[in-house]
Amino acid sequence: MSAISMNFAARLESLIGPSRISNDAAACACYAVDEVLPTAVAKPTSAEEVAEIVRFAALEKLALVPCGNRTKLAIGMPPSHYDIALDMTALNRISHYDPGDLTVSAEAGIHLAKLNSVLNEHKQFLPLLVPWYSLSTIGGTVASGIDSPLRQFYGTARDFLIGAEFVDGTGHLCKSGGRVVKNVTGYDLHKLLIGSLGTLAVITCLNFRTFPAPIAGSRGFVASFPNAEDALALRRTIASSSLTPLTLDIVSPELAQIFATRTPATPETAVFAGENRAADQTSLQPIGDWFNPREWQLCAAFAGTTEVLDRYARELTLLAEKSRATSTAILGDATRPAVWGRLRESLAMLLETSPATVIFKISVLPGHHAALFTNLQHIAERATLPSALVARAGGTIYFALLPASVNEDTTARLSQSIARIFDFVFASCGHASLPFAPPALKERTSLRSQQLVAPASSRLPANSRAELIPGVAQMRRLKSAFDPQNIFAPGRFAGGI
Amino acid sequence: MNPGLLHELTKLLGEDSVLHKLEDLFLYEYDGSVEKGLPDVVVFPTTTEHVSQTVKLAAKYEVPVVGRGAGTGLSGGALARAGGVMLVFSRMNRILEIDSENQRAVVQPGVVNFELTRAAEPHGLYFAPDPSSWKSCTIGGNVAENAGGPHTLAYGVTTNHVTALELVLPDGEIVRVGSKHGDAPGYDLAGLFVGSECTLALVTEITVKLSRQPEAVKTLLVIFDSVDDAAESVVDITARAITPAACEMLDGWTLRTVEDYIHAGFPMDSAAVLLIEVEGLAEAVAAQAAAVNEVCSAHHAREVRLARDNAERELLWKGRKNAFGALGRLAPSNYVLDGVIPRSKLPQTLRRIQKIGTHFGFQIGNIFHAGDGNLHPIILYDPRDTAQFERAMQASAEIIRYCLQVGGALTGEHGVGMEKSELMPLVFSDADFSLMRRVHDAFNPDCLLNPGKIFPLNKGCGEIRVRKPPVEAASRP
Numbered sequence: 001m002s003a004i005s006m007n008f009a010a011r012l013e014s015l016i017g018p019s020r021i022s023n024d025a026a027a028c029a030c031y032a033v034d035e036v037l038p039t040a041v042a043k044p045t046s047a048e049e050v051a052e053i054v055r056f057a058a059l060e061k062l063a064l065v066p067c068g069n070r071t072k073l074a075i076g077m078p079p080s081h082y083d084i085a086l087d088m089t090a091l092n093r094i095s096h097y098d099p100g101d102l103t104v105s106a107e108a109g110i111h112l113a114k115l116n117s118v119l120n121e122h123k124q125f126l127p128l129l130v131p132w133y134s135l136s137t138i139g140g141t142v143a144s145g146i147d148s149p150l151r152q153f154y155g156t157a158r159d160f161l162i163g164a165e166f167v168d169g170t171g172h173l174c175k176s177g178g179r180v181v182k183n184v185t186g187y188d189l190h191k192l193l194i195g196s197l198g199t200l201a202v203i204t205c206l207n208f209r210t211f212p213a214p215i216a217g218s219r220g221f222v223a224s225f226p227n228a229e230d231a232l233a234l235r236r237t238i239a240s241s242s243l244t245p246l247t248l249d250i251v252s253p254e255l256a257q258i259f260a261t262r263t264p265a266t267p268e269t270a271v272f273a274g275e276n277r278a279a280d281q282t283s284l285q286p287i288g289d290w291f292n293p294r295e296w297q298l299c300a301a302f303a304g305t306t307e308v309l310d311r312y313a314r315e316l317t318l319l320a321e322k323s324r325a326t327s328t329a330i331l332g333d334a335t336r337p338a339v340w341g342r343l344r345e346s347l348a349m350l351l352e353t354s355p356a357t358v359i360f361k362i363s364v365l366p367g368h369h370a371a372l373f374t375n376l377q378h379i380a381e382r383a384t385l386p387s388a389l390v391a392r393a394g395g396t397i398y399f400a401l402l403p404a405s406v407n408e409d410t411t412a413r414l415s416q417s418i419a420r421i422f423d424f425v426f427a428s429c430g431h432a433s434l435p436f437a438p439p440a441l442k443e444r445t446s447l448r449s450q451q452l453v454a455p456a457s458s459r460l461p462a463n464s465r466a467e468l469i470p471g472v473a474q475m476r477r478l479k480s481a482f483d484p485q486n487i488f489a490p491g492r493f494a495g496g497i
Numbered sequence: 498m499n500p501g502l503l504h505e506l507t508k509l510l511g512e513d514s515v516l517h518k519l520e521d522l523f524l525y526e527y528d529g530s531v532e533k534g535l536p537d538v539v540v541f542p543t544t545t546e547h548v549s550q551t552v553k554l555a556a557k558y559e560v561p562v563v564g565r566g567a568g569t570g571l572s573g574g575a576l577a578r579a580g581g582v583m584l585v586f587s588r589m590n591r592i593l594e595i596d597s598e599n600q601r602a603v604v605q606p607g608v609v610n611f612e613l614t615r616a617a618e619p620h621g622l623y624f625a626p627d628p629s630s631w632k633s634c635t636i637g638g639n640v641a642e643n644a645g646g647p648h649t650l651a652y653g654v655t656t657n658h659v660t661a662l663e664l665v666l667p668d669g670e671i672v673r674v675g676s677k678h679g680d681a682p683g684y685d686l687a688g689l690f691v692g693s694e695c696t697l698a699l700v701t702e703i704t705v706k707l708s709r710q711p712e713a714v715k716t717l718l719v720i721f722d723s724v725d726d727a728a729e730s731v732v733d734i735t736a737r738a739i740t741p742a743a744c745e746m747l748d749g750w751t752l753r754t755v756e757d758y759i760h761a762g763f764p765m766d767s768a769a770v771l772l773i774e775v776e777g778l779a780e781a782v783a784a785q786a787a788a789v790n791e792v793c794s795a796h797h798a799r800e801v802r803l804a805r806d807n808a809e810r811e812l813l814w815k816g817r818k819n820a821f822g823a824l825g826r827l828a829p830s831n832y833v834l835d836g837v838i839p840r841s842k843l844p845q846t847l848r849r850i851q852k853i854g855t856h857f858g859f860q861i862g863n864i865f866h867a868g869d870g871n872l873h874p875i876i877l878y879d880p881r882d883t884a885q886f887e888r889a890m891q892a893s894a895e896i897i898r899y900c901l902q903v904g905g906a907l908t909g910e911h912g913v914g915m916e917k918s919e920l921m922p923l924v925f926s927d928a929d930f931s932l933m934r935r936v937h938d939a940f941n942p943d944c945l946l947n948p949g950k951i952f953p954l955n956k957g958c959g960e961i962r963v964r965k966p967p968v969e970a971a972s973r974p
Contacts, residue, residue, distance in 0.1 A: 098839050098841055098904075099736065100732060100735060100736040100839075100840065100841030101735065101839035101840045101841045101842075101870070102735065102738075102840075103839065123738065124738070155653075155657065158656075158657075158685060158688055159653060159657050168928070168932050170928075170931075172928035172931065172932070173928060174926075174928050174929050174932045175925075175926075175929055176929070178837075178905070178906045178924075179839065179904055180837040180838065180839060180869075180870055180904070180905050180906050180909070181837075181840075181869050181870065182645060182649070182654065182837055182866070182869045182870070182871050182906075182909040182910060183837055183906040183908070183909060184642065184643045184654075184692050184908050184909065184910055184911070184912055184913070185906045185907040185908050185913060185917075185921075185924055186913070186921070186924070186925060186929070186933060186951065187689060187692070187693055187933055187936055187937075187951075188643075188656065188688055188689060188691070188692055189689070189932070189933070189936065191656075191685045191688030191689060192684050192685055192688070192689055194685055194688075195683075195684070195685070196684060200684070212738025212740065213738075236598070239600075240621070240709070242709070242711065242712035242777075242778055243778070244777070244778075304778075304780070304781055304784075305780065305781065305784050307780035307783075307784070308778055308780045308781050308784075311778060311780050361680075363676065363678045363679075363680035363681070364678060365596075365598075365599040365601075365677060365678050366598070366599055367596075367598045367599050394678075394679070394680075395599075395678040395679070395680065396678075396680050429677070430676075430678065431676055431678075431680070431681055431682050432682075433682045469681075469682050469683045470661075470673050470674050470675065470676060470681050470683075470686075471672055471673065471674035471675075471681075471683065471686045472683060473672075474672060474674065474686055474939075474940070475683050475684045475686065477939035477940065478684055478686075478689075478936065478939060480939065481932070481935035481936045481938070481939040482932065482935075482936075484935075493683070494682055494683040495683070
């Protein structure tokens with residue numbers, strides 16, 4: 001450790017106390033972002049301490065990466081500088097909960113599962129069923145921008161995050177929004193924090209609108225199809241019907257196979273009030289014989305009174321049969337979690353499947369999914385790489401390339417496929433990003449300076465490439481407004497931000 | 498008015514697209530609020546390129562610019578507070594695309610809200626945000642103010658339905674943000690620009706989500722003999738997690754005025770009514786209506802009346818949506834407030850509003866989005882009576898302060914505009930303003946776009962010259 005870093009760690013200690021600062025190598029190693037290590041770890045216990053640390057970092061021009069429980073730090077690029085890891089898990093209080101208004105404010109470091117267990121007491125919940133659910137903090141979840149299968153019905157964080165408190169790059173505690181469900185007072189700055197990967201501000205507190213848990217009852221539905229077209233046809237029929245399922249996902253045969261043979265490493269917990277599971281239940285049941293691992297599966301969840309559940313069961317089964325489903329199943333309380341838990345943990349399971357998993361997040365209009373599925377599979381087959389996908393009905397697809405081993409040859413095939421996928425998605429008027437890839441591959445595909453942008457090997461004309469991130473120049477301006485000294489997670493974000 | 502700028506604008510847009518005579522400009526001096534601001538010139542662009550060129554000309558002559566839709570806003574957002582060029586979007590009013598499979602529409606900013614729903618109807622779709630002014634307000638204005646409406650209780654406000662925007666920045670640059678699918682990589686720029694009250698950019702094209710029409714709708718008129726009982730019912734409906742699509746309240750005084758004029762079927766002798774709508778699958782709607790009935794009956798509702806058919810339903814909604822117009826019959830002017838409170842605080846807040854009214858000598862009517870705690874107290878006054886107008890302003894500030902005191906917000910759907918800019922320090926600290934100002938300056942550094950809005954005058958664009966109207970307001974009709 002250099003004298004300068006020793007020096008700043010010591011001075012940080014004098015600011016917020018020795019127990020909250022560590023520059024121990026083992027401690028720092030736990031906060032690596034894509035193999036880049038910090039020099040010190042700070043664990044503040046209040047928003048004021050966060051502000052102190054940020055002011056110190058701004059003065060000394062030190063780079064900070066805020067984090068929660070570090071389950072999703074692999075998303076984005078490694079930081080170009082990394083001095084201090086800002087561990088926010090000690091800010092974990094619920095600062096305000098008005099069950100009668102269905103609003104809650106909680107500090108960034110609280111675990112989602114903990115927050116939901118408190119909301120559960122009032123038969124409410126936060127519809128963020130994100131991967132690594134039982135370990136994730138709310139700050140990390142929001143900053144990572146990751147979505148959940150429940151977005152089909154409840155939307156994403158942008159639809160129910162109603163306000164936030166955060167420390168900006170000048171070390172001041174700021175806020176936007178409020179604690180009420182409808183509010184147009186001032187700019188909606190909190191929306192910018194969603195998916196910002198810690199590059200704009202350090203989130204200290206988040207205000208959400210909560211939702212009534214579907215206590216009357218909820219069920220699952222699974223239909224199997226020999227091909228993607230039939231599964232997509234059923235999804236289209238459901239989307240144009242009166243049915244409004246909570247989730248509506250299509251799982252490729254390869255992912256179905258993973259679901260059938262593996263159990264996610266992260267434990268399963270109850271989310272909805274009234275669920276027949278202990279909150280600390282740690283494993284999922286195996287998938288039953290109603291699940292066909294060699295076929296395309298359409299998985300839905302729905303909720304309501306007995307009459308409503310019956311109607312869903314009846315209509316979904318009928319519509320599936322018309323779409324040539326080879327089998328259908330209605331899942332009750334005992335069987336539903338087996339699929340639901342795996343769907344939630346899809347990304348975590350995909351990462352566990354291969355030593356060099358690459359996961360794309362691809363957003364195209366649902367009407368373009370059929371052509372996209374075919375092309376993605378074709379690209380993977382051409383490179384002889386196993387692949388898997390899950391598609392949300394709203395248009396977002398997670399597509400994974402899953403090489404069995406890592407070597408020069410697979411890396412070359414991966415980077416070639418990555419370029420092809422970016423090209424194809426862009427040609428279909430969509431957007432692609434690469435939330436997960438081995439660090440070496442991120443470098444190799446020249447994504448460092450323009451993460452989320454087509455790699456240099458892209459055959460797209462240079463002038464159209466800028467469009468791959470609509471408004472990237474405006475994003476740079478915002479970054480400077482929030483963080484004038486570029487101390488927050490530099491280089492982690494799209495466009496080199 | 499700078500003759501050079503006028504000449505160049507006329508050359509760019511044509512004579513029939515430029516207004517500059519005082520008698521014409523007066524029509525654009527006001528909106529639905531109590532504020533005024535006279536532009537120097539009003540132009541009617543028909544293309545994004547026009548908008549960009551107009552903005553560039555204004556920048557060249559260092560003249561402020563403001564956008565305007567139908568001028569139905571209630572906070573002075575679309576007024577030329579510092580004079581300058583007003584761009585009225587009424588001729589950019591085409592629906593460019595309705596994509597029924599993907600449930601999207603692409604529209605120009607001057608499209609009237611209701612027209613989009615009407616165009617989407619044959620596809621079984623509609624545009625969910627439905628402000629009371631939906632038959633005249635434009636989607637561009639809805640985007641600027643992040644407008645709400647009765648049915649945003651269940652479906653969200655404008656921002657929840659916008660996925661992409663084409664913008665013209667104050668330097669004339671044309672930029673696209675967001676994406677049609679709604680999941681563009683990077684920061685949520687569309688989320689920032691929606692509701693930024695035309696202080697960051699002008700909106701020239703909007704991509705919105707369309708929602709599917711529900712299979713069943715039940716509209717309930719719940720009649721109460723006390724305002725408290727009605728308010729307690731709303732608290733209980735929220736707390737029991739019954740989720741109606743809309744839950745509106747009209748107090749007795751207001752509904753009698755409305756009934757006199759519209760004959761919607763509101764009972765003349767009641768203290769308050771709730772207009773509640775439940776939507777969804779037929780089976781779910783039946784259960785929800787029963788739950789609403791149970792809660793309201795427990796709170797001593799005199800009657801729960803179910804609209805028998807579409808005609809009766811539409812009449813009830815006509816009564817609600819035209820209420821402010823009906824109140825216009827009672828006084829030369831009315832001031833519609835817009836505050837938000839946690840729904841759990843509704844009964845005490847309504848009692849406080851009555852007390853404030855009594856204190857300042859006003860009968861304050863209440864007709865509002867009870868389900869999401871968005872209050873619209875309405876104060877009737879005569880603008881020619883300066884002392885009375887002052888008292889009305891004091892009473893409204895008092896009400897807004899109380900909303901904040903119980904954990905609420907300054908504005909729920911009308912925007913800050915000029916109306917509430919000086920109240921912003923009640924909510925935001927110097928650090929908050931400093932950051933908002935830096936965000937503002939990142940796009941609008943010279944403050945030529947819509948100056949004097951959102952920020953208090955001493956914390957905003959510093960140098961802006963807020964102009965007095967050339968003719969005193971009171972001397973004109």
